[in-house]
Amino acid sequence: MRFLPNPLRFIPNFKGFDFFPHDLRLPFMSYKGLCLGLSIVGIVLSLLIIGVRGFNYGVDFKGGSMLEVQSKSGPADIAALREKLGKLGLGAVQIQGFGAPSDVLIRVEEQPGGEAAQQAALAKVMTALADQYTQRRIEVVGPAVSSELRLTGIIAVVVGMLAISAYVWFRFEWQFAVGVVLSLAHDVLLVAGIFSLFHLEFDLSIVAALLTILGYSVNDSVVVSDRIRENLRKYKRMDLDELLNLSINETLSRTILTGVTAIVVLISLYIFGGEVIRNFNLAMLLGVVIGTYSSIFIAAPLLGYLGVKREWVGAAVKPAAGSAARKARRENMAFK
């Protein structure tokens, strides 16, 4: 490679804009009681809202049919559609505009009489629409599949949380795992609560979003935990609260920069990504914001309450970064 001219010589050297004051020491830990309190209130409110209002389940979980249709000419006449479909005797038929004025989303509730009845209802609606609308999307889910999907959805989120906390337990200590699992439950419950409050449609894609939120939020928590572990080795006599606060502050620039990048990308997906995945993107957006908050204000402060044994960090490690790195490398290899 030596004989080739190095193309990187032509890239100008310039420093990035280090937007973040690094000696900043925000006293996060002094607000830990307030934040935990707020979050507990948030969780209780979420549970209450979910309990009272329930979810606006999509066809995936509720069963029934959903059709997205496009008017063949001009904007869709929703009132006329409502009247026409109301006469079919299919129970509650929800009709709403969907993005463009020519697009309409129709939801037909689950028909009594099992799987075949859903297909019969769909056929009726299709016949009624055939001359004025073209179909863009049809989703019909029968009672057997919808109840299965509800169950798998719940199992997936719970298993996801358990898998993550098992991993964190394995890599760190049980206190970290408890902190992480509580903050994850916090994230999931708050996003679910917001969906329930605003009656946003809750379907299988939202479960996927919740799982991704778990991944993102734990990512944040792991970065902070990693720093906590490192600092525990480095500063043996520092007060735990002070040490947690230091760790949060040291990783804050990364937390914010990564969070901002993710949020910018998600906003772009939310605005330009189309109607079909809008709710999915909204859930992700909420999750990233809440997840970032929880890893700073919930996961780390919880460690302060649970307490961390200092001994597990390993005896007689010199605070020098070089030896910490070597030890870390060894750990990493052992882990692999």
Add this chain to the structure above:
Amino acid sequence: MLHFSTWKQVAIILTCLLGVLLVIPNFVSKETLATWPRWVPKTQLTLGLDLRGGAHLLLAMEVADVRKDWLNTLRDDARKRLREAKIPVTAVGITNNAVQVRLVKPEDTDAAFKSLSGLIQQTGNLILGTTVTDLEVTKADGGVIRIAPTEAGLQHRISSAISAAIETVRRRVDAMGTTEPNIVRQGSARILVQVPGLQDTAQLKELIGKTARLSFHEVHPAMSAEEGRQRPPTGYKVYESDDREEGAQLLNETPVVRGDELVDAQPAFDQRTNEPIITFRFNNAGARKFGNFTKDHVNRPFAILLDDKIISAPVIREPILGGTGQISGSFTVETANQLSIQLRSGALPAKLTIVEERTVGPSLGADSIDAGSRAGIIGAIATIVLTILAYGTFGIFACIGLITHGVLTVALMGLAGSALTLPGIAGLVLGIAMAVDANVLIYERIREEVRAGRTPIAAIDAGFTRAFITIADSQLTTLACALVMFWLGSGPIRGFAVTLTIGICTSIFASVTVVRLLIYYWLNANKRGRLTELPV
């Protein structure tokens, strides 16, 4: 220290080039692709049904039907065996999911038990590698013998019924002339049918919604359906018509010939009336049975049943010895065509019901691709701008890493043959945002080490080493989520999980290794010894 051996450099660069080579076909039309030399990879990313449009149907087999059928066969077999063994019986019937035999003489019990035990078959258990019996034959007091299917036996039956049904469904879907249908088993008693490009699912549903079990039955010579309803003679049963033209008839329960002995069925027109009809041909055994039957029953009616409903009951004018015949039953051209497809492809072993349907029209698919790529490009540009703003020259390296990440993810998806879905595009874009996290971790660490007073090279080295543990931890936890999603997986979500998983795997290579190599080259270009400041 920061060093790469020559072979390592070559391997990294070759990997990136290979990725580019694998991605290029996606930007070229299929026609141009065909003119390229043979050694160039030509695999294009498959688009999921939500992007290219198409139908997705989940069919469930009626397990109760499978059981009922099996019990019926068992009952017939039991009767036959006892007749052959000359053991008189009072009744052979089906009660409580089992065949129950009541003997005339209780002292025959042992002989009958021995004879009926011959019905038991061994079915292999693939998982345990052992064999289990498919039936349980038990003796009870008073000359009663029960033959009950075991759970393993039933599972085995369902399993083979599903395999047979998949073949039948495939033949029927193929007859529609659609391209690349995907028909696979899902779970224990379900079949997933995916037909890309198909929008009007009515015909598809019609085709696979019928069992299409054809059978030819003898009509009771003397009794009418009305008389039969009141006092059905043994072996005979009243069958209803399918409301086309024939009324109910009293028919022999055991068919003369069944549809599975057909070798061909074609739609045609009756030469006299010009009505749509179906012509069919039996195989040799079927032709012989049908010939013998028609020879003995000249000038008497027989009935043609489809799914246990009479569709036609013509009178036999003369013996039909050639094994060919025709069915007329007030068909339309379309229904005649459909039924002939169903008859040709064979009957389904049990009824299939549609438990889930998802259809996306091609226009929505195209719109979704547009929206997805627009959002993706805008999101990626925003990420790149942010990264370069935050990290300067090293930010540019991070962006090259990000692009490599995107290229390799798409290349691997193409190789793995996993389809790109709309949530998959979101996963791809999100993957880019999360891959950037690796670089953020590294660079923030480098800045910290610089602030702590390290020399530039030592800071870079420490930054990569220290950040790597955190990167690995965070990627592995995300991986855990992705695997759970894959397991939860239904269609689009699985697509999202696959993209996320592949993205995680490539991000370690692209955002860590590639960026590290770039920094190594940059150090070489900037005379590493004299470096005082890092452009980060």
